[in-house]
Amino acid sequence: MKRLRVGLVCPYSLDVPGGVQNHVRDLAEALIGLGHSVSVLAPSEVPDEEAGLPSYVVPAGGAVPVPYNGSIARVSFGPVVAGRVRRWLREGDFDVIHLHEPASPSLALLALWAAEGPVVATFHTSRLRSRAMSASAAILRPSLEKVTARIAVSEYARDTLVQHLGGEPVVIPNGVYVDRIAHAAARPDWRGASATIAFVGRIDEPRKGFAVMARALEAITRHRDGVRLLVVGGGDIQRARSALPDRLRDHVTFLGRAGDEEKASALKSADLYVAPNTGGESFGIVLVEAMAAGAPVLASDIPAFRRVLADGRYGTLFEPGSPSDLASQALALLEDQGRREKLAEEARRDVRRYDWSVLAGKIVEVYETVVR
Amino acid sequence: MTEYLVVAAVIVSLVAVGLWLSWTATRLDRVHHRIDVARATLDGQLLRRSGATLELATAGVLDPARSLVLADAAHAARAARNGEPDDDPDGDPDDDPDDDPDKGEFEGDDTEHAQSDLSQALRAVFADPDEVDQLTRHEEAEELVLELAGHCRKVVLARRFHNDAVASARVLRSRRRVRWLRLAGHAAALRTVDFDDQPPFGFGAREP
Numbered sequence: 001m002k003r004l005r006v007g008l009v010c011p012y013s014l015d016v017p018g019g020v021q022n023h024v025r026d027l028a029e030a031l032i033g034l035g036h037s038v039s040v041l042a043p044s045e046v047p048d049e050e051a052g053l054p055s056y057v058v059p060a061g062g063a064v065p066v067p068y069n070g071s072i073a074r075v076s077f078g079p080v081v082a083g084r085v086r087r088w089l090r091e092g093d094f095d096v097i098h099l100h101e102p103a104s105p106s107l108a109l110l111a112l113w114a115a116e117g118p119v120v121a122t123f124h125t126s127r128l129r130s131r132a133m134s135a136s137a138a139i140l141r142p143s144l145e146k147v148t149a150r151i152a153v154s155e156y157a158r159d160t161l162v163q164h165l166g167g168e169p170v171v172i173p174n175g176v177y178v179d180r181i182a183h184a185a186a187r188p189d190w191r192g193a194s195a196t197i198a199f200v201g202r203i204d205e206p207r208k209g210f211a212v213m214a215r216a217l218e219a220i221t222r223h224r225d226g227v228r229l230l231v232v233g234g235g236d237i238q239r240a241r242s243a244l245p246d247r248l249r250d251h252v253t254f255l256g257r258a259g260d261e262e263k264a265s266a267l268k269s270a271d272l273y274v275a276p277n278t279g280g281e282s283f284g285i286v287l288v289e290a291m292a293a294g295a296p297v298l299a300s301d302i303p304a305f306r307r308v309l310a311d312g313r314y315g316t317l318f319e320p321g322s323p324s325d326l327a328s329q330a331l332a333l334l335e336d337q338g339r340r341e342k343l344a345e346e347a348r349r350d351v352r353r354y355d356w357s358v359l360a361g362k363i364v365e366v367y368e369t370v371v372r
Numbered sequence: 373m374t375e376y377l378v379v380a381a382v383i384v385s386l387v388a389v390g391l392w393l394s395w396t397a398t399r400l401d402r403v404h405h406r407i408d409v410a411r412a413t414l415d416g417q418l419l420r421r422s423g424a425t426l427e428l429a430t431a432g433v434l435d436p437a438r439s440l441v442l443a444d445a446a447h448a449a450r451a452a453r454n455g456e457p458d459d460d461p462d463g464d465p466d467d468d469p470d471d472d473p474d475k476g477e478f479e480g481d482d483t484e485h486a487q488s489d490l491s492q493a494l495r496a497v498f499a500d501p502d503e504v505d506q507l508t509r510h511e512e513a514e515e516l517v518l519e520l521a522g523h524c525r526k527v528v529l530a531r532r533f534h535n536d537a538v539a540s541a542r543v544l545r546s547r548r549r550v551r552w553l554r555l556a557g558h559a560a561a562l563r564t565v566d567f568d569d570q571p572p573f574g575f576g577a578r579e580p
Contacts, residue, residue, distance in 0.1 A: 167536040
């Protein structure tokens with residue numbers, strides 16, 4: 001196999017955690033593992049070039065916060081950044097440029113403007129509001145015409161893309177390093193006396209469904225003693241704790257915004273992982289992480305989750321936003337160890353296809369198709 | 373004085389319109405080039421797929437029935453690609469797509485039928501993942517099977533990327549300025565390539 005020189009462009013700073021950044025970092029490492037040479041161009045919030053970033057990262061300069069598409073986006077532009085993008089392209093002499101999220105006002109768009117060779121683009125979002133996207137489609141189209149191959153990370157990202165820009169993108173999902181998660185250490189000190197439930201997600205973002213989880217926990221603890229809920233995710237913990245009924249406070253452990261390793265340990269320690277998200281998910285990478293950790297999954301029946309769980313084969317689904325359905329399903333699962341083990345076992349086998357070793361291979365096949 | 377201003381304004385707007393049109397022409401060129409490259413890639417990829425199929429069919433690692441099915445489908449795919457339908461050379465002239473002036477490597481239904489047939493034959497032969505696993509335990513078969521599986525996946529990609537380029541070009545060509553001023557010139561008509569390219573189930577697990 002030919003060794004490729006790959007230039008990855010990440011629109012967001014790598015020292016800020018986030019889905020796209022994780023994807024780019026994991027992909028870069030997987031490609032390097034396969035023997036390709038990789039350079040990642042990313043904005044850097046820290047002006048100093050020695051910001052403790054991995055050696056394959058080239059900083060493109062700072063990002064400015066600007067309102068875009070209903071929220072605040074951190075965007076890099078201006079002559080300094082444009083100059084660095086051109087220099088990076090010239091010095092890298094890449095076989096293929098791989099942009100991430102090029103349909104936003106970002107570094108990726110600047111790189112696309114300056115790029116000349118084959119360009120691969122991965123689209124992550126599926127939450128683009130239609131009106132904003134339709135308006136920007138006209139502006140984006142001349143640039144996006146230069147893209148040789150388009151990848152969407154989920155069926156929903158793909159649908160959004162097709163709806164606004166047409167064409168036939170391919171779907172290659174988000175990945176995880178299955179073995180890293182599977183071999184994380186369980187933490188006995190986090191476990192409840194009789195059962196442990198894990199929740200992952202920001203506690204103050206309603207769509208993540210912490211409120212649904214908390215109300216279900218009331219019912220669960222009424223029917224079963226010694227249940228503990230592990231909460232992994234940022235947000236105002238003081239406020240969340242004081243909003244809980246007194247009776248529940250001892251049942252909930254807030255771990256705050258945990259790193260990858262801590263998150264994996266929490267999932268490894270759990271008898272059940274619950275994803276009560278009420279919507280707005282395009283894929284559900286946490287479900288995949290839970291599957292890799294061997295935690296049986298109980299998730300709300302929203303299209304993205306239904307897809308990952310293959311209609312319930314790799315995890316159980318409950319009615320979205322319903323604490324009572326969540327509670328009764330959770331209790332049933334906690335009672336039935338055999339069923340939990342069966343779900344976890346099926347999931348562990350299926351989750352392999354989300355491993356970076358598999359996905360990086362698929363992405364390299366895309367590169368090989370477009371490289372001349 | 374005012375006349376000069378008017379003349380200057382007219383000149384400036386003419387130049388602006390000219391630049392805009394030439395930029396549009398550049399975009400058209402670029403997207404047409406993208407289609408050409410994508411089509412050549414797809415053509416090459418189809419050749420590699422039929423080639424790998426033939427190689428596997430003649431390697432003696434499959435039973436004769438399946439070898440025959442694969443060899444036949446692969447031959448048909450290669451023949452159709454060369455514009456020599458192999459069934460009946462003196463066939464009904466009405467079926468001949470010769471009156472199409474924009475013939476490229478893809479000459480329409482013959483090629484696409486033959487490619488779909490090859491995909492179907494491959495799916496029929498490699499339907500069972502366990503059996504494919506068994507097959508790859510033979511050292512000589514392993515390399516051939518893995519190679520063929522890779523080519524099958526890349527055909528899917530190459531066809532998608534080609535049709536994606538055609539979609540971009542269609543949007544651009546539908547613009548009024550392009551149609552009225554014939555900016556697309558004599559470039560070939562746009563045609564997506566449509567055939568069944570679903571890889572065999574035995575070559576991979578459930579698609580995401």
